Amino acid sequence: MARDIVIWPHKVLTSPTQPVTDFGPALETLLQEMSESMAEAKGIGIAANQVGVALRVAIVGREDGTQFEIVNPQILSKEGSVKYEEGCLSVPDVWEKCPRVERVKVRYQDKTGEWHELEADGRLAHVLQHEIDHLDGHVFVEHLGSLKQKLIKERMLKLQKSLARRKDEPSQDKGTKRS
Structure with missing residues (x-):
């Protein structure tokens, strides 16, 4: 079952995550729910804190x-620089040119705990x-200028309030809360 996407600047998105130590059924369930949430939102990636x-x-x-899962990833090396048009499921309807590196080497575990290294570009x-x-604990907005960050943050805070109000309103057809 898909989970709701958390909207930035929620605290869970602005704090570093904890390492995974249990590679059992709970991780498999979380990955399935994340995959469903990503597909529902038409994303190309999703992190657990989202x-x-x-x-x-x-x-x-x-x-x-x-798609593939990365567990406890670390960036080992970075090369080059590039700017991509970037968006985020946790910052809906915002697209901005974001500076990134062109090539990375990443070490990560898969859902069974096995370690892998991957060199990627583009x-x-x-x-x-x-x-x-x-x-x-960072979102792409932090790579932008301070004025853009402020304007986007204000929009996202308004969106958070709007979504919270909708969850508290009774459903028109059944009198239950919406999800």
Whole structure:
């Protein structure tokens, strides 16, 4: 079942996540829920803290439409510089040119706990950086100028309030709360 996406600047998005130590069924369930949330929101990546879980795990989408999980990732090296148009499920309807590095080497575990190393460039390097930023407690907005950050933060705070009000309103058809 898909989980709700947390809207920035919620505290779970601005705090570093905790390492995963249990590679059992709970992690598998979390990954399934994250995948469903990402698909529902039409995203190309999602970090656990974007669904309110402060664990160091993310799902990364490849350009061919496939995806893989990264658990306890670390960026080992960075090269070059590039700017990509970037958006985020936790900062809906905002797209900005964001500075990133062109190539990364990442070490991470899969859902079974096995370690892997991956060298990536282009869009995959971009998505890896974006998701690892989330796990470190950062969103892409922090790579922008202070005025843009302030304006986007104000919009997201208004959105948070609007979403909270909607959850508290009774449903028109059944008298229950909406999710």
